[in-house]
Amino acid sequence: MLRLHGIMGRADDRAYARQLHALEHRGGIELLFVPPADAGRKRFRLTTDRGTDCAVSLDRDEELVDGALLHLDADRAIIVRFGEQQVWRLKARDDASALKLGWHAGNLHWRVRFEGDHLVVLLDAPIDTYRARIRPLLDAGEVVERDHV
Amino acid sequence: MSRLALTRADEPMTAARVGIGGPVGSGKTALVERLIPALQTRGIDIAVITNDLVTAEDAERVRRSGLIDPERVSAVEAGACPHTVIREDPTLNIEAADELERRFPGVELILLESGGDNLASTFSRDLTDFWMFVIDVAGGDDIPRKRGPGVIRADLLVINKVDLAPHVGVDLGRMQREATEVRGGRPVLLTNCRRGEGIEAIVDLLEREVLFRK
Numbered sequence A: 001m002l003r004l005h006g007i008m009g010r011a012d013d014r015a016y017a018r019q020l021h022a023l024e025h026r027g028g029i030e031l032l033f034v035p036p037a038d039a040g041r042k043r044f045r046l047t048t049d050r051g052t053d054c055a056v057s058l059d060r061d062e063e064l065v066d067g068a069l070l071h072l073d074a075d076r077a078i079i080v081r082f083g084e085q086q087v088w089r090l091k092a093r094d095d096a097s098a099l100k101l102g103w104h105a106g107n108l109h110w111r112v113r114f115e116g117d118h119l120v121v122l123l124d125a126p127i128d129t130y131r132a133r134i135r136p137l138l139d140a141g142e143v144v145e146r147d148h149v
Numbered sequence B: 001m002s003r004l005a006l007t008r009a010d011e012p013m014t015a016a017r018v019g020i021g022g023p024v025g026s027g028k029t030a031l032v033e034r035l036i037p038a039l040q041t042r043g044i045d046i047a048v049i050t051n052d053l054v055t056a057e058d059a060e061r062v063r064r065s066g067l068i069d070p071e072r073v074s075a076v077e078a079g080a081c082p083h084t085v086i087r088e089d090p091t092l093n094i095e096a097a098d099e100l101e102r103r104f105p106g107v108e109l110i111l112l113e114s115g116g117d118n119l120a121s122t123f124s125r126d127l128t129d130f131w132m133f134v135i136d137v138a139g140g141d142d143i144p145r146k147r148g149p150g151v152i153r154a155d156l157l158v159i160n161k162v163d164l165a166p167h168v169g170v171d172l173g174r175m176q177r178e179a180t181e182v183r184g185g186r187p188v189l190l191t192n193c194r195r196g197e198g199i200e201a202i203v204d205l206l207e208r209e210v211l212f213r214k
Helices: A014-025 A095-107 A127-139 B028-041 B057-064 B091-103 B149-153 B162-167 B172-182 B199-209
Strands: A002-005 A029-034 A043-047 A053-057 A068-072 A077-082 A087-092 A111-115 A118-122 A143-148 B016-021 B046-052 B073-077 B109-113 B130-136 B156-160 B188-190
Touching: A002 A068, A014 A029, A014 A068, A014 A077, A029 A043, A043 B199, A087 A095, A095 A118, A095 A127, A095 A143, A127 A143, B016 B028, B028 B046, B028 B057, B028 B109, B028 B156, B028 B199, B046 B057, B046 B091, B057 B073, B073 B091, B091 B109, B130 B149, B130 B199, B149 B172, B156 B172, B156 B199, B162 B172, B172 B188, B188 B199
Parallel strands: A002 A053, A029 A077, B016 B109, B016 B130, B046 B073, B046 B109, B130 B156, B156 B188
Antiparallel strands: A043 A053, A068 A077, A087 A118, A087 A143, A111 A118
C-alpha cells in the first residue's frame, strides 16, 4: 500500500514538465482512474493502471481534479484521471413537458446541468435505470433523447 | 532529479467520516452501539453524530449507553426528510464533524448515523468518505431486488437481524446472493447486532478502506 495525502499540483504544471517528461520515457507514469461518482471523496483506496495499491486522503478543503499529481519521485509519478463522465441530453417537446421533466428530475434527485433548452443529466448509474424513471414521457414523445455520451 | 520523493504523506489526516443510513428500525443505532467498542478495542479514536427528525433521541441513547464519552456524541436534528441533511445540504453534519475534530484533536473516525429513511437515501460525498446502508431480513427478502439507490450505491450493504431469517420466512442465502448481484459484487456483510455477530468484518473493512491500517 502506498499512502498518499494531498495534491502536489497538476500534471500540466510547468514546474513538473521536465520530470514528468523524463518519467514518461521510462514508463514511470502511473494513472489512477477515479470514477466520476467518487470524485468528491476525501479518502479512497484504488489501484493504478500499473497495479500500485494507493490509499489516498485529501484535506477537507481540497478538491480532486482530473490531472491531479498525487506523488512524484525519481522512479514514479501518480496522476489522477477521471473516468469519462457519462451524460444524457434531453429535450422537452413543449413547456408542459418541460415542467414534467423538471419535476421528475428534481424528485429523483438527478444531478443535472442546463445547456440552452436541453437538460443534461450527469449519470451515476447505467442509463437504462434513468430511462425507466421517465419511460412514459419518452414513449409519448414528450421528452426526446438527444444523445448519450 | 532529486532522489527525494515529493509527497505530503506525513501530514496529519483529518478524521475519516463514515455514514450509516437505512430504513427505520433496520438497526442503525444498534450497529453504532456495536461498532463503538469494536473500534475502541482496536485503538481507534472515535466520535459519533446522530441524525433525528425533530429530537435527539438516538444521540441520548448512545450517550446513555456508557460506551463512549457523552461529549463525543453530537446530535443533528434534520427537521425534514433525513436525506436532506446527508445529501442535498449536508452543512449541519459537516459543521458537527468539524466541531468534533476541533474539540477532540486526534479523533480518527467519526460515525454519522442518518435518521431512518427509505431505500432511496444516499450520502453526499462532500460529507462522508465511506457510507454503509443497513437493511434487515424482517423488512423482506425482496429489498435488494428493488434496487433502491441506498442498496445499490452504498460502499457497503449490511443485512442485519440475520437471526430472524427463519422466523420471517427469508432465504438468507438467496437474499445475500441477490444483494451481491445488484451491487455488481461490491461488499455485502451480514450482522446480528443484538449479539454482536458480523461486526468485526465491518471494522476490518473500515480499517482497510478509510483508516488505511491494512
